[in-house]
Amino acid sequence: MYFKQWQTVLFVQKSDSPEWVRWVHQSEGYTHCDECLMLDGCFFLRSKAPPWPHHPNCHCILEPVDYAVVQKNASTYSDYSKFDPYLFNTQNRHPHGKDKLFKQWGYTVEDASWLQKEFEKQAAKKYSLGEYELGVLNKYGQRINIRIEIPRQDRAGDISFITGWTVCPGGKLKLNTPYGGR
Numbered sequence: 001m002y003f004k005q006w007q008t009v010l011f012v013q014k015s016d017s018p019e020w021v022r023w024v025h026q027s028e029g030y031t032h033c034d035e036c037l038m039l040d041g042c043f044f045l046r047s048k049a050p051p052w053p054h055h056p057n058c059h060c061i062l063e064p065v066d067y068a069v070v071q072k073n074a075s076t077y078s079d080y081s082k083f084d085p086y087l088f089n090t091q092n093r094h095p096h097g098k099d100k101l102f103k104q105w106g107y108t109v110e111d112a113s114w115l116q117k118e119f120e121k122q123a124a125k126k127y128s129l130g131e132y133e134l135g136v137l138n139k140y141g142q143r144i145n146i147r148i149e150i151p152r153q154d155r156a157g158d159i160s161f162i163t164g165w166t167v168c169p170g171g172k173l174k175l176n177t178p179y180g181g182r
């Protein structure tokens with residue numbers, strides 16, 4: 001009786017929580033694929049993992065990760081320089097025009113720290129919920145896109161846009177592109 005109840009609980013938990021995997025690179029011989037090495041230890045929602053196996057003779061495996069581990073470890077990091085000088089073009093060396101968009105929405109370089117924290121917070125949450133899209137994978141790692149939403153400062157309403165992150169081992173993300181388009 002007791003045992004039966006325990007089994008039921010396990011079953012319910014299993015079917016209820018999203019399935020996450022850890023990409024594990026296994027060294028076989030001396031050849032290493034740069035991309036597989038960058039994926040080593042990274043967490044993905046199983047349905048949104050990079051195509052696997054990644055290449056002929058890929059020895060990598062996708063190991064199940066407990067969703068509690070994903071929730072506990074999902075975290076983000078960004079360099080302040082992605083906002084200042086890059087996003088707000090404070091040194092006139094980044095003529096991408098993104099600073100004009102943010103100014104139009106009522107944001108200036110004074111808001112850079114707030115934006116940095118807000119991006120980190122929203123991206124960590126969305127990543128742990130599996131709300132991301134796979135981007136480019138190359139020798140610098142797997143990029144993912146996450147939609148961020150912030151309030152307009154010039155009038156009522158919100159604006160939402162894509163931010164770009166690199167997936168790092170152990171549930172971590174590093175900011176790549178603070179504004180990657182609408």
Ligand SMILES: [Zn+2]
Nearest residue numbers: 036058059060
């Ligand atoms: Zn591989």
